[in-house]
Amino acid sequence: xxxxxxxxxxxxxxxxxxxxxxxxxxxxxxxxxxxxxxxxxxxxxxxxxxxxxxxxxxxxxxxxxxxxxxxxxxxxxxxxxxxxxxxxxxxxxxxxxxxxxxxxxxxxxxxxxxxxxxxxxxxxxxxxxxxxxxxxxxxxxxxxxxxxxxxxxxxxxxxxxxxxxxxxxxxxxxxxxxxxxxxxxxxxxxxxxxxxxxxxxxxxxxxxxxxxxxxxxxxxxxxx
Amino acid sequence: xxxxxxxxxxxxxxxxxxxxxxxxxxxxxxxxxxxxxxxxxxxxxxxxxxxxxxxxxxxxxxxxxxxxxxxxxxxxxxxxxxxxxxxxxxxxxxxxxxxxxxxxxxxxxxxxxxxxxxxxxxxxxxxxxxxxxxxxxxxxxxxxxxxxxxxxxxxxxxxxxxxxxxxxxxxxxxxxxxxxxxxxxxxxxxxxxxxxxxxxxxxxxxxxxxxxxxxxxxxxxxxx
DNA sequence: CGAATTAGTCACTGAATAGGACTAATGTCA
DNA sequence: TGACATTAGTCCTATTCAGTGACTAATTCG
Numbered sequence: 001x002x003x004x005x006x007x008x009x010x011x012x013x014x015x016x017x018x019x020x021x022x023x024x025x026x027x028x029x030x031x032x033x034x035x036x037x038x039x040x041x042x043x044x045x046x047x048x049x050x051x052x053x054x055x056x057x058x059x060x061x062x063x064x065x066x067x068x069x070x071x072x073x074x075x076x077x078x079x080x081x082x083x084x085x086x087x088x089x090x091x092x093x094x095x096x097x098x099x100x101x102x103x104x105x106x107x108x109x110x111x112x113x114x115x116x117x118x119x120x121x122x123x124x125x126x127x128x129x130x131x132x133x134x135x136x137x138x139x140x141x142x143x144x145x146x147x148x149x150x151x152x153x154x155x156x157x158x159x160x161x162x163x164x165x166x167x168x169x170x171x172x173x174x175x176x177x178x179x180x181x182x183x184x185x186x187x188x189x190x191x192x193x194x195x196x197x198x199x200x201x202x203x204x205x206x207x208x209x210x211x212x213x214x215x216x217x218x219x220x221x222x223x224x
Numbered sequence: 225x226x227x228x229x230x231x232x233x234x235x236x237x238x239x240x241x242x243x244x245x246x247x248x249x250x251x252x253x254x255x256x257x258x259x260x261x262x263x264x265x266x267x268x269x270x271x272x273x274x275x276x277x278x279x280x281x282x283x284x285x286x287x288x289x290x291x292x293x294x295x296x297x298x299x300x301x302x303x304x305x306x307x308x309x310x311x312x313x314x315x316x317x318x319x320x321x322x323x324x325x326x327x328x329x330x331x332x333x334x335x336x337x338x339x340x341x342x343x344x345x346x347x348x349x350x351x352x353x354x355x356x357x358x359x360x361x362x363x364x365x366x367x368x369x370x371x372x373x374x375x376x377x378x379x380x381x382x383x384x385x386x387x388x389x390x391x392x393x394x395x396x397x398x399x400x401x402x403x404x405x406x407x408x409x410x411x412x413x414x415x416x417x418x419x420x421x422x423x424x425x426x427x428x429x430x431x432x433x434x435x436x437x438x439x440x441x442x443x444x445x446x447x448x
Numbered sequence: 449c450g451a452a453t454t455a456g457t458c459a460c461t462g463a464a465t466a467g468g469a470c471t472a473a474t475g476t477c478a
Numbered sequence: 479t480g481a482c483a484t485t486a487g488t489c490c491t492a493t494t495c496a497g498t499g500a501c502t503a504a505t506t507c508g
Binding site for chain 3: 154155156172173176194195196197198199200201216
Binding site: 046050051052053054073089137170175181184218 | 312
């Protein structure tokens with residue numbers, strides 16, 4: 001094995017990096033200097049001496065300058081839909097970038113709102129579609145909304161992020177009651193005055209252990 | 225690409241096939257005729273002309289004689305934990321086999337209850353651990369319990385399967401109310417008399433479309 | 449100052465849940 | 479054959495939880 005150290009593996013790592021931009025979800029795309037109109041997800045062949053996760057983290061950091069607040073494997077993709085590289089399979093990752101992170105400069109990378117996507121290679125299109133679906137599903141299980149926000153945020157910002165992800169309006173009092181019951185945030189001692197209106201207190205994501213929340217069976221969540 | 229047709233790919237497909245056995249979850253393991261004490265998950269190098277899913281289905285069918293009622297990709301595994309094969313990465317799949325399916329004969333394959341697992345190669349151990357965790361998580365999203373039962377089952381059997389997966393007792397009336405509300409089963413016109421006691425009606429899994437179940441935000445499901 | 453605006457809370461109502469207690473239909477055994 | 483154990487299936491009630499409108503609080507704007 002060790003003689004392979006540093007050599008390129010035959011598979012690729014493909015990243016679906018999301019952020020919130022102008023009240024929409026957006027994904028980071030990349031184009032080569034040669035082919036100005038062929039956009040693609042950031043991807044690379046990892047070397048044999050890094051784990052899938054560390055390779056994904058490295059590629060994300062190379063693209064953005066910052067490390068994603070969250071990075072998780074989506075799945076492996078293979079089969080008839082070929083990659084632009086001559087590889088056998090691609091491992092897709094989902095990453096979340098806090099809103100307001102300055103966009104990468106130079107023109108090689110750009111954020112695309114999900115409603116305005118250009119053509120993508122077929123396998124990357126499949127990866128992105130599954131990534132979007134997984135985001136919606138994992139929202140309940142993982143702190144997706146929190147990782148799309150900066151470390152300190154107002155409760156209104158958090159609610160708007162949930163509304164963006166869920167695609168529907170939420171009632172303020174209900175949202176805050178649920179948030180309180182879940183022990184997910186803690187207040188900081190800072191307030192932010194956003195133009196007119198009462199200033200909002202800033203909170204941070206600070207999940208606290210709670211006794212295994214004695215919930216009933218939720219058969220109604222089954223997709224059918 | 226086409227000149228690769230039929231050739232082996234460098235990655236492997238590894239299967240975590242589960243069934244319910246003697247009131248426990250069990251996983252299918254396999255050993256080579258040469259090495260009688262080295263058990264492993266069923267695995268194989270796929271060929272280039274099949275998709276990941278079809279390769280997984282083929283390997284499962286070769287192992288069991290029957291096709292799993294459910295087969296879904298778990299994730300790709302790579303990095304320092306090496307496979308027994310000289311491969312780069314392994315793609316893990318989860319499969320569910322109805323309880324009571326006759327076990328494969330010949331001694332090459334055997335069901336192991338999760339409490340009595342032998343040593344496994346390190347990467348396969350990781351795959352199995354993640355598969356078990358994913359089973360518990362996806363239970364709410366996918367009809368895991370139903371696919372571990374034969375096509376026709378009693379409501380008590382279904383409840384016992386949920387109790388096995390959740391690791392806790394459920395209240396009969398609550399369970400049935402939730403089941404009714406979810407429109408997941410329909411009665412057959414058969415009844416089964418199981419020794420003493422009133423005979424039970426048999427049901428089948430028959431999910432019916434329902435309008436997008438207007439649920440509240442469930443922040444309390446977030447793992448913390 | 450008053451109106452507008454945004455933050456944050458309260459209280460009422462209807463729906464969903466946990467759980468005990470009930471009825472129903474069968475086998476067992478004296 | 480009749481009491482009883484056993485398993486299936488239903489009903490009812492107290493309690494908890496989510497949806498919602500209306501309230502108070504703190505600030506900017508004019």
